[in-house]
Amino acid sequence: MIIVSEEVCRSVFGRDDAFNAVEAVFASMARGDAYNFPVIREAIGYEQALYGFKSGFDRAGLTLGLKSGGYWPNNTSKGLTNHQSTVFLFDPDSGRFKALVGGNYLTAVRTAAASAVSIAHLARRDSKVLGIVGAGHQASFQLRAAVEQRKFERVVAWNLHVEKLEALARIASEIGLPFEAVDREQLCAAADVIITITSAHEPLLLNEWIKPGTHIACMGTDTKGKQEVDPALVARATLFTDEIAQSVSIGEAQHAIASGLMSKDAITPLGDVINGKHLGRASNDEVTVFDGTGVGLQDLAAASAALRAAEAQGSAITIEL
Ligand code: NAD
Numbered sequence: 001m002i003i004v005s006e007e008v009c010r011s012v013f014g015r016d017d018a019f020n021a022v023e024a025v026f027a028s029m030a031r032g033d034a035y036n037f038p039v040i041r042e043a044i045g046y047e048q049a050l051y052g053f054k055s056g057f058d059r060a061g062l063t064l065g066l067k068s069g070g071y072w073p074n075n076t077s078k079g080l081t082n083h084q085s086t087v088f089l090f091d092p093d094s095g096r097f098k099a100l101v102g103g104n105y106l107t108a109v110r111t112a113a114a115s116a117v118s119i120a121h122l123a124r125r126d127s128k129v130l131g132i133v134g135a136g137h138q139a140s141f142q143l144r145a146a147v148e149q150r151k152f153e154r155v156v157a158w159n160l161h162v163e164k165l166e167a168l169a170r171i172a173s174e175i176g177l178p179f180e181a182v183d184r185e186q187l188c189a190a191a192d193v194i195i196t197i198t199s200a201h202e203p204l205l206l207n208e209w210i211k212p213g214t215h216i217a218c219m220g221t222d223t224k225g226k227q228e229v230d231p232a233l234v235a236r237a238t239l240f241t242d243e244i245a246q247s248v249s250i251g252e253a254q255h256a257i258a259s260g261l262m263s264k265d266a267i268t269p270l271g272d273v274i275n276g277k278h279l280g281r282a283s284n285d286e287v288t289v290f291d292g293t294g295v296g297l298q299d300l301a302a303a304s305a306a307l308r309a310a311e312a313q314g315s316a317i318t319i320e321l
Contacts, residue, residue: 006102012309018113030271034058054296087303112145115217118290131191134198135159235261237289246293
């Protein structure tokens, strides 16, 4: 059995690696070469935690396994990140356990890569202002990955607790971009690309605030009941997702469908755009939404690339089971 620690993942697996792994696996899913198994996610009635498993198999990448973990909302006060996860990889030829890979850093970097892939394929080329809604653990990863996709000139951001925006302001300054804390309506008026990455359970962005041509990556809604944007906005937009089954059950589309504003048929896998099967954005006025629900195959793709890199660099630990 091979172990790749959190620290090793951080040193061998960067944003480009994550972008390439996620883009490839979205393409693979859309071709039907890779599929996710049904997600198990339960409120365990302890520490307000959500715990579960995401798993799948990629026949093209020969990656089989699962990510186990979840969300512990009180961890920040203990000096830990709220998301905790570990990836388990298995040999698809024999079913033997292959590797245990730390999943916390990989989750953040692969989630940021998913919205970055959506920006690369769907945002207007001339996008200048990036809006970030949320300032938790994932938000800084989102900011760093997004700015690499377009020539952004400015960052605007909103968070429930405004003081938490300081960390994002520091990153923007490090990158050399002006940063402004704004209210949500101002953010929508200014931003060409918006990333939502909160744990909200109600619409934070209203349809009428969104200007034509905006691309929105909704990344926070990954569970039944969570919600970040107005269902009318989801219905108005050309809607893309990582996986349709998750979009309608645990993503933003769950609310628009429940309200009868749209049907499942209106949702396109982002992989179809990557594979050239769908045009993507058709005009500069179109509003595009990426419903990024987070699929197990993203974790498996990231973990197996990190495993390969760690083995190549001699930083993976091997033990006999
Ligand atoms: P975190 O706990 O570190 O931060 C939570 C963020 O949500 C903070 O900005 C907080 O202010 C905000 N928030 C909480 N309640 C809110 C409310 N009612 N209204 C508005 N804002 C609110 O969490 P994180 O690790 O940054 O994750 C953020 C979200 O992203 C979570 O919902 C998480 O489940 C989700 N997530 C999704 C994926 C994916 O692949 N789609 C991956 C990882 C995390």
